[in-house]
Structures are given as structure tokens and as C-alpha cells.
Amino acid sequence: MGDVPPLVMRAFEAADELGMPRTQDGTGPSCCLPGVGRFLAVLAAGCVGGRIGELGTGVGVGAAWMASAMPADCELVTVELDPVRAAAARKVLADDARVEVIRGDAFDELARRAPFDLVFADGGQSARAVELLRIGGRLxxxxxxxxxxxxxxxxxxxxxxxxxxxxxxxxxxxxxVVLPDLRNSLLVGTRVR
Ligand SMILES: C[S@@+](CC[C@H](N)C(=O)[O-])C[C@H]1O[C@@H](n2cnc3c(N)ncnc32)[C@H](O)[C@@H]1O
Incomplete structure (x- = not known):
């Protein structure tokens, strides 16, 4: 997967419609960067028969990266507090039955559905997010x-x-992991206990 997947392009269009920045500009929540999305796609592709959780959907850019790469038997649950962003993401991801977009508090909603093989914590505290992982799962x-x-x-x-x-x-x-632009990085951890 070299190019930006079509589903991610649709999510970018939804972000533009809502005025949600594609990159951080200090005005509020922004979409995940392509370097982050691609990294998530790499991990999602390995979740054979697995389950992925996302805290903070935004309009679905990260979810679109993961859904575009994950195996056919993998499920993704993504939760967004903001009703307008959640509705936009639901529209973007509507054609993928493996993906569920929930409007609510991510910790409450994902705790009910844990454990996950992969969690992208993009709206909340990391410490609580670890509890959502199975042993061997990634944050x-x-x-x-x-x-x-x-x-x-x-x-x-x-x-x-x-x-x-x-x-x-x-x-x-x-x-x-420092991204190829050398200006941004991400943290990744595997739960071992
Ligand atoms: C940086 S944006 C998400 C970007 C998105 N993950 C992506 O890949 O483009 C953070 C989002 O988290 C949401 N958020 C913050 N706290 C949350 C919570 N406790 N539960 C669900 N969503 C939350 C915000 O409303 C915001 O839309």
C-alpha cells in the first residue's frame, strides 16, 4: 500500500467540510498525519482475527487507514465524543461492516468491548488505554x-x-518512532503484563 487509500481520501474530504485541520495548526483537534496513519496500517494489517479500538475518531482518518489495511476477519471500534464528528466519520466508514463508529466516551465504550489487539489512543489518557489491551496488544x-x-x-x-x-x-x-518528516513522532508500546 504505497498511496493514500481512497477511504482515507474520503475522510480528508469530510475533515475539509467540517473545517477540521488535516495537520495540527493549534486551532483544535486535527486529523492524524499520513506517517501516523501508515504506521497504524502496518499494525492493523497484522491483526488477523483481531480487534482494534480507537479513542477519538475525529472524522475517521486514522480509522480509514486501519480499515484499509486490516484483514477481512478483523473488527474496528472507534469512539468519538463530538456528535458532528462522529456522524461525519460514520458516513465515511458506512460501507465497511467491520467498522463500528460510536458516539460517546471512548473509555466507557471501549472498556465494555475490551480486550483489544491494537489501541490508537488519540483522545485521552494513555494509562487507562493500557487496560484496554490484551497481553501482547499494542498501544x-x-x-x-x-x-x-x-x-x-x-x-x-x-x-x-x-x-x-x-x-x-x-x-x-x-x-x-520518528516520522519521515523528522518533525513529528509517535509512541508505541506492547503490553507485557
Ligand atoms: C486528534 S482528534 C482525533 C483524530 C483521529 N483519531 C484521526 O486519526 O484523524 C481527537 C478527538 O478525540 C475526541 N475525544 C477526546 N476525548 C474523548 C473521549 N474521552 N472519548 C471519545 N472521544 C474523545 C475529540 O472530540 C477529538 O475529535
């Missing part, structure tokens, strides 16, 4: 800036809450 969080790309005086150089969590929680074996 992904984006919107991290590589240390090398941070200003010299940024407090995030030494104290980033997301890194702090991923690298100290004993339930996770984790690493940071």
Missing part, C-alpha cells in the same frame, strides 16, 4: 515532537508526560 499515541525538533528551551526536552508514561509504565515495552 499507539501520536502528537509527540522529537527531542531534536524541539526548541532548545522547551520543557518537553526533559519532561514530556506522554514519554514519561510510555517509558515508565512496567506494563509496556515501548519505543518512540
Amino acid at each position: 499507539v499515541v501520536d502528537d509527540v515532537t522529537p527531542v531534536e525538533a524541539l526548541p532548545a528551551d522547551s520543557p518537553y526536552r526533559t519532561n514530556d508526560p506522554k514519554r514519561g508514561f510510555f517509558f515508565t509504565d512496567s506494563r509496556l515495552v515501548a519505543t518512540e
Whole structure:
């Protein structure tokens, strides 16, 4: 899968219609970057007979990346608080019976459906998201800036809450993946206990 999948293009169009930025511009929630989407697709492709959960659907860009790559016998549940974004995502993903878009609080809704093989936590706390994973399941969080790309005086150089969590929680074996643009990174961890 080299190009951007058609379903992801549809989700981008939905984002444009709602004025949701395709990349972070500081005005509010934005879509996941293509580098993140592609990484999610790689992990989703390995979820044979598996289940994927997403906290914070937005208009469905990340979900579209995962749905475009996941095996036929895999299911994806994605939850969004905002009713307008949830409705837009439901429309984008309507033709894929493996995907369920729920309007509500992701922790409540996904806890009822856990455990998952892969969780993309894009709207909420990582610590609670780990509880949604089966042992061996993977947690992904984006919107991290590589240390090398941070200003010299940024407090995030030494104290980033997301890194702090991923690298100290004993339930996770984790690493940071710097995206090809070298300006953004994500954190991924496998639950081992
Ligand atoms: C960065 S956006 C999501 C982008 C999306 N995952 C993508 O791949 O394009 C974060 C979203 O999380 C939603 N959100 C925040 N807290 C949430 C919660 N507790 N449950 C469900 N959605 C939540 C926000 O309304 C927002 O739309």
C-alpha cells in the first residue's frame, strides 16, 4: 500500500467540510498525519482475527487507514465524543461492516468491548488505554515532537508526560518512532503484563 487509500481520501474530504485541520495548526483537534496513519496500517494489517479500538475518531482518518489495511476477519471500534464528528466519520466508514463508529466516551465504550489487539489512543489518557489491551496488544499515541525538533528551551526536552508514561509504565515495552518528516513522532508500546 504505497498511496493514500481512497477511504482515507474520503475522510480528508469530510475533515475539509467540517473545517477540521488535516495537520495540527493549534486551532483544535486535527486529523492524524499520513506517517501516523501508515504506521497504524502496518499494525492493523497484522491483526488477523483481531480487534482494534480507537479513542477519538475525529472524522475517521486514522480509522480509514486501519480499515484499509486490516484483514477481512478483523473488527474496528472507534469512539468519538463530538456528535458532528462522529456522524461525519460514520458516513465515511458506512460501507465497511467491520467498522463500528460510536458516539460517546471512548473509555466507557471501549472498556465494555475490551480486550483489544491494537489501541490508537488519540483522545485521552494513555494509562487507562493500557487496560484496554490484551497481553501482547499494542498501544499507539501520536502528537509527540522529537527531542531534536524541539526548541532548545522547551520543557518537553526533559519532561514530556506522554514519554514519561510510555517509558515508565512496567506494563509496556515501548519505543518512540520518528516520522519521515523528522518533525513529528509517535509512541508505541506492547503490553507485557
Ligand atoms: C486528534 S482528534 C482525533 C483524530 C483521529 N483519531 C484521526 O486519526 O484523524 C481527537 C478527538 O478525540 C475526541 N475525544 C477526546 N476525548 C474523548 C473521549 N474521552 N472519548 C471519545 N472521544 C474523545 C475529540 O472530540 C477529538 O475529535
